Amino acid sequence: MYDFDMLGLAPELNTALKTAGLTEPTPIQNKAIPLALEGHDVMGLAQTGTGKTLAFGLPLIQHLLDMPGKPAEKTVKALILAPTRELVNQIAESLRGLTKGTKLRVVTVVGGQSIGKQISLLSRGTDILVATPGRLIDLMERRALDLSTARHLVLDEADQMLDMGFIHALRKIAPHLGTPRQTMLFSATMPKQMEEISAAYLTNPRRVQVAPPGKAADKVTQSVHHVAKNDKSAKLREILADDPHALTLVFSRTKHGAERLMKGLVSDGFNAASIHGNKSQGQRDRALKAFRDGETNILVATDVAARGIDIPGVAYVVNYDLPEVADNYVHRIGRTARAGREGEAISLCAPEEASLLRDIEKVMKITVPVASGTAPAHEQAQAPKKRNGGPNRRRRKPSNGGNGQANANAGGQNQGAGKPRRQRRRNRAA
Template sequence: MSEFQSLGLAASLIEALNRAALTEPTPIQSQAIPLALAGHDVLGLAQTGTGKTFAFGLPLIHHLLSAQGKPAPKSARALILAPTRELVNQIADSLRVLTTGGHLRVATVVGGQSINRQIGVLSKGTDILVATPGRLIDLMEREAVLLGSVTHLVLDEADQMLDLGFIHALRKIAPRLGTPRQTMLFSATMPKQMEELSRAYLKDPKRVQVAPPGKAADKVTQSVHFVDKNDKPTKLREILSRDRDALTLVFARTKHGAERLMKGLKADGFNAASIHGNKSQGQRDRAIKAFRDGEITVLVATDVAARGIDIPGVAYVVNFDLPEVPDNYVHRIGRTARAGREGEAIAFCCAEEVDLLRQIQKLMKIDIPVASGVMPKAVAPSSPSRGPRGGQGHGRGGQGQGAGRRGGAKAPAAFTGEKSGGARRRRGRSAA
């Protein structure tokens, strides 16, 4: 008997898990699933890559299997909110693994795709709706979706949604939901606002925590290179050249910086692509698929990809620019060492980023090992930050992360896509 079966899940779910060769629940799953099956509201805290999707997805589907009849037109029985398009798609794909061959339907609504097509899908009703908050509100305003039948609500990666102004969206969405309902909130970090959110929207929740908030997965090996900002491209090329066949995810702070970096890497012979807010959803989906399939080995991304990329084969995460929100560092490096594998997280830190590094280390309660260089004296950034949270604002498609400070000065031409001594760099204002 599989360990999942001992949790009390429906037979069809056990069969789906067996088909996927999954027999042993992760710690967050073994603790959260019984509580959710018993009908409790759940507040779950765990690092990225530890199986949070099935921790809420399995009990959610178990409950819905007993629902009578088909969902009414425009309605949904369960709503899952997530901050980014990529995460919405990843959650939906995971849930479809569990519902294949059954009668439950899973639908997604995100920004960047045809709203008319989404209206058509919702007109038939769905059992599980996975959505970014902004697009869901667009559909609510058009009366294309009715939420009064929702008896299960899941808030996934709620800390990032708080950063994006999600609390304002939730105030519009929550009053439309059915009652009574079960609410589950999952996150990798626990900012103070999360406590307020849980008190407002969860009823006597059971708290499940399998690692201290801000802690990286155990099998992630971390290191930091202290480099001058002008030397970052050279250091990146050196690191990528060590293992050209390994899947490497490189994080840049701005969408314009990510695109320039990707073009420079391609010019230098690296098999690279990029995803950021200036890419269409189709372009982003194709880049992620090519990365997952190994057709490209270097994916340059902004924080739009820090959550929602569930690719077990990612061997390295490189923080070309340190994030202005320390929590985002945890989510970035959580893209490697997934599903029990080992991974390596490499950070670059220039003088303008020393304070950011200190904030990250304070959050994680560790000193990241130094791989090269000496910590420089902190200096003020070249342009002012856009606020204490890095200028992040709510985006209608669940995106909208602002860039705050510029990441890095002018790099060599091979890494910027510019001509030698080229034109003045355009400032990137949005990291999504």
Template sequence: MAPLSGCLKGKHLFDFDMLGLKPVLLSALKKQGFDTPTPIQNQAIPLAMEGHDILGLAQTGTGKTMAFGLPLVEHLLDQPGKPAPKTAKALILAPTRELVNQIADSLRLLTHDTPLKVTTVVGGQSIGRQISVLSRGTDILVATPGRLIDLMDRGAVSLRTVQHLVLDEADQMLDLGFIHALRKIAPQLGTPRQTMLFSATMPKQMEELSGAYLDNPRRVQVAPPGKAADKITQSIHFVDKPGKPGKLREILSRDEDALTLVFARTKHGAEKLMKGLVADGFNAASIHGNKSQGQRDRAIKAFRAGEITTLVATDVAARGIDIPGVAYVVNYDLPEVPDNYVHRIGRTARAGREGEAIAFCAAEEVDLLHQIEKLMKIEIPVASGDRPEPVRSDKPRRRGGGGGGGGGRNRKGPGQGKGNGQRFDKPAQGTGKPRRQRRRRAA
């Protein structure tokens, strides 16, 4: 196939038919109603199909999964033969269980009429069953880093045959403290390989991460980091903390049938808020780190189907929910990490739809609001209340994942160099705390 990247500069959008994809993939796209690639797909797919490493930057809801999924499946279809027992041909790492499941669902739609097999491994599910499934081998393994390491330690999976690596929402992995897990996984991967790294933001640590992970990558970017989707209408209500529950009920009552995602900062706060809403007759559920995987899956499924109209969540859900029908996102508590605001509101206005993002801001959160507006280079329109003077606190603010993201304290950069011809092989550095303890802190 002739290289396409040279003729695809600028904003021109081509049809999927022009990519030279196999008929089975074009048929799968047609069944899903996809005719024209999104901007990130427009830029990334041709380069990935040519075999380049990719550093992809795009806001949430822009089609990143298909941007790496299509070229990945195309490459695997060109590799005949079944995977050997306990091996995989491609590995996709994502920071949360919800995002792993979302990616796998999208890939299964692409591979439905092919011999390719997609397998997921995440925490909170039976490790015995996962060991059994992996014993037969898989083409595409989608995993959270922590559970993958548990399986590697048990000898249940070998990564020596992996020739395609995808890191999705890599900046969130940094926030959740997964850099040490990545260092342990990377030396076990096959070489040479193609690596694709996708993220919604590009903090300094991401630059270091890409330098360690990628070999002469092609950078594709369709929106400045920190920019929300154009079809999201944003507003802010200045309201003191005791007034937040009443303001939320007022907003929910305006459109009770609309799907509304409400973000709280802590697991306890999310659960308490949800129970209060249910007691007042609202059709609500919650997802956070104290919920089992089954409970989280059932809540998201019910929310997707419209059986539940209000879902209260911590940041564990900010990147793992891809439900086009979400009409409103309410930031009940502002996140302590400004980037997380962008990820949260990116849960609405998906797949070309319009959406509304509503935020509450108490006096003690004014500084957080200032950081968010500085990141986004906008001033969020005020819907009610007056901007109060910021409340200063002597307590040092925690850096990291904020409302349930956790695990990002005192994190080190990914390191430099690629010794012995391997990437990511520098020994882990950090707090010295057990890895399991750090993972439990995440919501």
């Protein structure tokens, strides 16, 4: 295990790390940073909330500090691609904290903002460009930037970008990048197409992995309520009322559903906001800031937020609708239990969603403990075999005949399931 000060980083980087109170790397950082500093292409596989940004950010900044000269007009030295506006902004914020006190310039380009202002920013040249693929292609078509000088490429949360047509975007972007270059790819899951991307765009990559793909953070306690679709609204309000001041992230499948759900909660007296694709970037930024600052304690979101929220204080993730892509479940529940804290992921499963739950359990290689209700009989027969026995901690005693017992997740994924709620709440606040 390395300490950061053992890595031979520039004094400015060591100062920034100490200012942030960071002394020891996380497991993914410990494995990836030395390889990246040596110049290897890296494929990093790790669950959300494990510090992937620093895993690629520190070596990237170190390499740029070792490169003399300022970027020429419209040129870029390093490109980072991420799937959502929120994640782009989050990455840039972290990198700006690390580059403080240096001459390195970090610029972001995302949709939903003035492309004219972005063209103006890029005209000066930039050391690190963090971008969503769609807006980057728009700017390339306007000849607003020159990527031929980019000697570093980072693909962050690449698995989600696959779901958004990322391969087609990468095919347009990659030929314009400089060579030779270092490419780093980071992901929480490993679909088959990721191997194809690695073979096409990485050169002899070193693969580092600190958790099996599809595994959630160990301190996330998971549970599912089997309820009729029309009863989900009442069950959600019951869950929210049980810990009314906790930061809770609620996931809805559609934009219209998220907005309708948020407005219903507000009308019932809950302090809620929403973010989804129909919101402007300014609206999304304000909603996230209010949630991060605790001014709003309930945030209703679509999967656009699954990768862009890094808020250690999120106590609960509620899957109001189960995701149609099982891997997205991993990313959703990874919004809680961050920075070593505990958290809880609660899913509401209607009978027509039972197959989605089965897909999730197959990907996770677990059986999600049942907090209340009963799965449809034909789904019970097909459910994955339970791994380990143990009591399931519930929010409250089930009122609809739930069996009150369920198996804990394999690999310690429901650690602390038997702890009293008040004790667990204190642990989260620590």
